[in-house]
Amino acid sequence: MIFFKLFWMFLKIGIFTFGGGYSMIALIQNEVVEKQGWMTAQEFTDILAISQMTPGPVGINTATYAGYTAVVNMGLPVWQGVLGSLLASLAVILLPIAAMLLVHSYLSRHTDNPLIAQVLRTLRLTVVGLIAAAALLLLTAESFGTPGLNLQFVVSLIVFAVVFYLSVRHRTSPILLIVASGLVGLIVYSL
Amino acid sequence: MFFRPILAIFHRAINNFWIINGNSCSKTPLTFARCLLLSRTRRKIIFDTYFFPHHLRFISKTIIAVYRQLFVSFWKIGAFTIGGGYVMIPLMEKEIVDRRHWLSREDFLDYLSLSQAMPGVFAVNMATCIGRRLGGIRGVLAAVAGNILMPIALILLLAIFFRLFRDNVVVERVFMGLRPAVVALIAAPVFRMAKSAKIDWRNCWIPILAAFLIWLLGVSPVWVILAAIAGGLLYGIVSERRKKEGGGL
Numbered sequence: 411m412i413f414f415k416l417f418w419m420f421l422k423i424g425i426f427t428f429g430g431g432y433s434m435i436a437l438i439q440n441e442v443v444e445k446q447g448w449m450t451a452q453e454f455t456d457i458l459a460i461s462q463m464t465p466g467p468v469g470i471n472t473a474t475y476a477g478y479t480a481v482v483n484m485g486l487p488v489w490q491g492v493l494g495s496l497l498a499s500l501a502v503i504l505l506p507i508a509a510m511l512l513v514h515s516y517l518s519r520h521t522d523n524p525l526i527a528q529v530l531r532t533l534r535l536t537v538v539g540l541i542a543a544a545a546l547l548l549l550t551a552e553s554f555g556t557p558g559l560n561l562q563f564v565v566s567l568i569v570f571a572v573v574f575y576l577s578v579r580h581r582t583s584p585i586l587l588i589v590a591s592g593l594v595g596l597i598v599y600s601l
Numbered sequence: 602m603f604f605r606p607i608l609a610i611f612h613r614a615i616n617n618f619w620i621i622n623g624n625s626c627s628k629t630p631l632t633f634a635r636c637l638l639l640s641r642t643r644r645k646i647i648f649d650t651y652f653f654p655h656h657l658r659f660i661s662k663t664i665i666a667v668y669r670q671l672f673v674s675f676w677k678i679g680a681f682t683i684g685g686g687y688v689m690i691p692l693m694e695k696e697i698v699d700r701r702h703w704l705s706r707e708d709f710l711d712y713l714s715l716s717q718a719m720p721g722v723f724a725v726n727m728a729t730c731i732g733r734r735l736g737g738i739r740g741v742l743a744a745v746a747g748n749i750l751m752p753i754a755l756i757l758l759l760a761i762f763f764r765l766f767r768d769n770v771v772v773e774r775v776f777m778g779l780r781p782a783v784v785a786l787i788a789a790p791v792f793r794m795a796k797s798a799k800i801d802w803r804n805c806w807i808p809i810l811a812a813f814l815i816w817l818l819g820v821s822p823v824w825v826i827l828a829a830i831a832g833g834l835l836y837g838i839v840s841e842r843r844k845k846e847g848g849g850l
Contacts, residue, residue: 506719593775
């Protein structure tokens with residue numbers, strides 16, 4: 411039953427997400443794209459693009475959209491896709507909320523505990539690697555075009571470099587960058 | 602001497618307030634001065650519980666107002682910020698600390714670091730903390746529902762419509778252009794977070810190993826996270842013990 415599987419999968423994703431929505435991307439990608447093969451890397455990239463452009467937490471947006479796409483890709487009707495997406499987003503927040511309610515009173519008194527601080531420091535380091543892995547896994551021929559001297563690959567590399575530079579150095583807003591690169595694509599590939 | 606009865610009235614009212622909002626107590630007791638700084642609704646609850654102790658319906662109306670305010674505030678925070686949890690921080694601070702006066706700035710920062718440390722979506726964690734403090738479990742429900750309602754509805758609409766237009770030539774070209782940008786936007790936080798995680802030559806093997814395991818060997822990130830927790834605990838215990846032995850000598 412796909413819905414149980416979806417629910418269980420996103421429960422797992424929710425509780426193992428440390429350090430915000432970007433580390434959740436690595437988890438969702440591993441489960442949905444690599445293990446289950448419910449969607450292609452290209453579809454997943456499109457989902458990420460739309461999740462980053464719409465308001466709200468990126469983690470929730472990605473979970474909702476991935477749940478919908480996974481169900482509809484099986485050939486099930488739209489309303490079941492809606493059900494799948496609601497289940498996925500509910501599952502993602504369920505365990506963290508429970509954990510928060512349980513630990514809230516304890517942890518707010520013990521954040522200076524050296525052991526907890528050490529675990530958090532290690533996790534923060536690991537999450538950097540997790541996000542790097544997510545980005546590396548998205549470097550596919552479907553998103554960038556087949557490597558070589560063709561139009562799509564060269565344009566993709568230029569767009570990648572420019573967006574990366576602007577985002578790291580100047581902290582340009584992601585929306586602006588996504589919209590601008592979409593326009594670049596529209597103009598360049600229409601010529 | 603003259604002020605004593607007035608102060609007594611306030612203290613009794615405050616006590617009633619704590620009873621009604623069972624688990625909303627802050628770490629520091631509410632003093633008379635802080636009582637005056639409270640938001641209109643909280644003052645109203647204190648006022649009502651003192652002067653109309655039997656009018657439970659009236660009181661519950663003002664408590665419902667807290668749930669409604671939680672919902673509306675977090676709806677705003679969720680619906681008007683694009684780009685994820687950390688973009689929400691300034692808006693949250695403005696809404697929760699400056700406008701509603703629900704938390705002091707120090708408490709807000711405490712909750713911020715707690716929400717970042719706990720697993721899950723950052724914005725939802727924040728909504729859970731604040732909802733719980735103000736209105737118990739129902740407050741949590743109101744805040745979380747408010748926070749995720751709009752994004753989920755929007756995403757669903759977009760998901761349904763995007764499938765219809767996916768094969769359109771124009772849409773295909775736009776997405777061919779923006780896919781590399783998305784990958785770049787996911788790679789960028791790696792370098793920004795590397796600074797805040799204080800990566801240096803001694804510990805840079807941890808993120809590199811994690812990325813390598815997931816990327817090339819296909820290890821599930823779940824195992825990597827579990828290993829990180831275990832490793833952090835182990836290292837913490839060992840260094841603690843070493844420190845104690847060093848102190849003893």
